[in-house]
Amino acid sequence: xxxxxxxxxxxxxxxxxxxxxxxNFPDTKLDIVLVGGFKFPNTRWKIAxxxxxxxxxxxxxxxxxxxxxxxxxxxxxxxxxxxxELFTGINPFAFQHFIKQCQVSDxxxxxxxxxxxxxxxWFDTTKLIKKNVKNVIEVPFELKDKVPPKKxxxxxxxxx
Numbered sequence: 001x002x003x004x005x006x007x008x009x010x011x012x013x014x015x016x017x018x019x020x021x022x023x024n025f026p027d028t029k030l031d032i033v034l035v036g037g038f039k040f041p042n043t044r045w046k047i048a049x050x051x052x053x054x055x056x057x058x059x060x061x062x063x064x065x066x067x068x069x070x071x072x073x074x075x076x077x078x079x080x081x082x083x084x085e086l087f088t089g090i091n092p093f094a095f096q097h098f099i100k101q102c103q104v105s106d107x108x109x110x111x112x113x114x115x116x117x118x119x120x121x122w123f124d125t126t127k128l129i130k131k132n133v134k135n136v137i138e139v140p141f142e143l144k145d146k147v148p149p150k151k152x153x154x155x156x157x158x159x160x
Contacts, residue, residue: 037087092131109139
């Protein structure tokens with residue numbers, strides 16, 4: 001069995017990366033950890049009420065859950081487990097600890113770092129995975145509808 005980490009933006013398209021895991025590790029039972037970056041709350045009340053499971057549940061759409069279920073059915077002989085983890089750290093050292101805690105040594109990541117989410121709380125962990133996991137396999141990946149990077153605009157903030 002091999003335990004691998006795969007970044008996710010909790011879109012159906014990001015599940016393509018799981019399919020690449022089966023192609024790159026044939027005849028191997030996989031324990032898959034889907035990881036998404038999540039900005040930790042910044043108020044005491046929000047920190048006290050933060051529940052990782054609840055946040056993950058809020059990020060998963062019915063469409064995503066259905067697509068994941070289909071993958072699990074199609075590859076039931078090849079999947080030991082599929083887990084979701086949120087990385088809430090703020091630096092590479094925290095991510096190194098996170099990877100060590102997850103006990104993974106392999107990763108599948110998109111070649112062009114193209115994961116995006118409409119959630120302001122989410123961030124892409126692809127670069128962190130690339131720098132901190134021993135065996136990283138980059139695969140072609142493209143979203144159907146690319147979300148443009150968020151730009152901050154100050155127009156309209158000040159009444160002149």
